[in-house]
Amino acid sequence: MVRQMRRFAVMLAGALTTALLSLGTAGPASAAPKPPPAGVDISGVGLPAPLRLRADTNPAGVIAVIDQVNFLARNGMTTGPKAADLGPKYTVVVLVGDTAKQTYDLYPKAAGGPRVYRPAKQPDGHKTSAGWFLGRLSMSETLRTVGVPLERQFDTVSGGVGGGERVLPEDTLDPARDLDEALGDLQRLLLLNVGVVLTITVGLAGIALLIRRRTR
Structure with a gap:
């Protein structure tokens, strides 16, 4: 017993x-929470050197920039606006670790609203369908917030293509919180x-x- x-x-x-x-x-x-990708690099008009945003130092900025391209469908439009109507171009490269995985061309000042172009050839070697897409209305303000030299827009909104709330509310950038x-x-x-x-x-x-x- x-x-x-x-x-x-x-x-x-x-x-x-x-x-x-x-x-x-x-x-x-x-x-x-699920960690964001390692970072994004942004190059284009007015940037003498690429902006290098990393999740460990600027997670809100990384997520906000990726939000500008993470809604794209599999197939886009085959033709975009005329070159004269596109305005300044900013190339966004999404990285995982130190490896570039995806690239997109953003046109925040395009006539008729922001545009996104996805090349068929991606930096990691895989191919996808090239296409043009309507961008989020918040594109210009988001890029400006992370350091791209663009004029401020006070009526910028997001959340979908054409509506929602601000991408970067002030409290999301408060590390103490x-x-x-x-x-x-x-x-x-x-x-x-x-x-x-x-x-x-x-x-x-x-x-x-x-x-x-x-x-x-």
């Missing part, structure tokens, strides 16, 4: 410890782990007391 009780105590302790370890390792991973949220999540996780440890401790103490009484 005593051996069975001890065996049961060991099994229960192992199960509780396994649950605690899985909680401590799987919890933060499941709660962490993001740090406070991260610390709050960490504090809640630590409190949860402490609670689990206390529960395991109380359970093991109760089992030990029960075994001691049985062996007397």
Whole structure:
């Protein structure tokens, strides 16, 4: 009887410890947001050197620029506006790690609204269908916000082609706010782990007391 009780105590302790370890390792991973791509490079009119935006230093800027091209359909229009109506061109290259994966030509000042051109040949070697697309109305303001020398537009909106809300609200660029949220999540996780440890401790103490009484 005593051996069975001890065996049961060991099994229960192992199960509780396994649950605690899985909680401590799987919890933060499941709660962490999906990281953005490593970065984007922007080159074009008025830029003596490419703008290099990276997710570790400017995640809001990287996400906002990628948002200008991540809605494109598989097939676009075969012809675009006349060259004289396109205005300044800005080439955006999307990188994953140090590898260039995608490239797009953006025309924020095109007549009739912003335009996006997707070349058939992409920098990582794969080919896609070349095409012209209507761009988001926020294109000019988004590029200006991340450093492209464009005039400010006060009526710029986004969220779709032709409507939505501002791409870069001021609170998304506040690193202190993001740090406070991260610390709050960490504090809640630590409190949860402490609670689990206390529960395991109380359970093991109760089992030990029960075994001691049985062996007397």
